[in-house]
Amino acid sequence: MNRFAVIGNPINHSLSPMIHNEFSKEFNIKISYEKMLSPIGEFALTAEKFIQNGGSGFNITLPFKIDAYSFSEELTSNAKAAGAVNTIKIENNVIFGENTDGTGLVNDLEKNLNQSLTDKEILIIGAGGATQGILKPILEKNPEKILLANRTLKKSLKLANDFSKFGKVCGFGLDQIKSKPVDIVINATSASIDGEMPNLPGGLCEGALCYDLMYGIETPFMKWAHDNSAKMVSDGLGMLVEQAALSFNYWLGKKPNTSSIISLIRETVD
Ligand code: ATR
Secondary structure, eight states, rough: OEEEEESSSOTTTTOHHHHHHHHHHHTTEEEEEEEEETTTTTTHHHHHHHHHEEEOEEEOOTOOHHHHHHHOSEEEEEHHTTOOOSSEEEEEEEEEEOOOOOHHHHHIIIIIIIOOOOTOOOEEEEEEEHHHHHHHHTTTOOOOEEEEESHHHHHHHHHHHHHHHGGGEEEGGGGGOSSSSSSSSEEESGGGGOOOOOOGGOOOOOOOOESSSSSSSSOOHHHHHHHOOOSSEEHHHHHHHHHHHHHHHHHHHHOOOHHHHHHHHHHHHH
């Protein structure tokens, strides 16, 4: 039986075991998938132990995605661009690192929310690790352009510069955002965790799809989007399931059907 896990700190809240167990039922295969709490600073030790005990692959969540990047011996192009790894597989004793977060978001937008990204004007708020993980897969869909706005201007300028080889992306400060509608607004800041939201002009999201990478309860950004005439508002639960499906496929070569699992997980978190 294949042995998988998710390593993080904290890890108790993780929905990954439930999601992967549902995927395995679809294909009638037996897997084990456990939550592993790693002490901070001891990711490599925890991962080594899991591999020695027969683990064939694992997911990595906060705060270890950068440690997992350094731990990997081979990296996919998405992992390299993200500078972070959320999925590791062991094959022929080699540690392969992949990042499925960005493609998970793109799949949620395209498949579940029926939104094409091609030729769209997309505003991404935030220039931290989450943004770095999603930029390449979004740019590969050929949007008209990505506007990248961050509270700290120099971080959005740097990220825009680093990713301009993949497509059109311009960096701004939050205070430079105009009150003019765009097609898609993605909140990739960590503000929602603190029950906050970046200061944004309301006109921005009129008729737009507004997407928060966080999931669970309605975030202040989602409430703001509803109050300011967004055409559609979504949290990141679909992205969570889609990134898991991509990990499952990376390990086992099987593409799970995600829509029924998203509904099931939605019942759990609501
Ligand atoms: P993550 O890995 O979740 O992206 P991170 O790398 O610490 O976390 O980045 C957090 C992002 O959220 C940053 O872009 C941060 O802005 P700064 O670069 O200016 O710090 C942004 N952020 C966090 N709280 C915010 C708030 N209340 N308003 C605006 N931006 C916020």
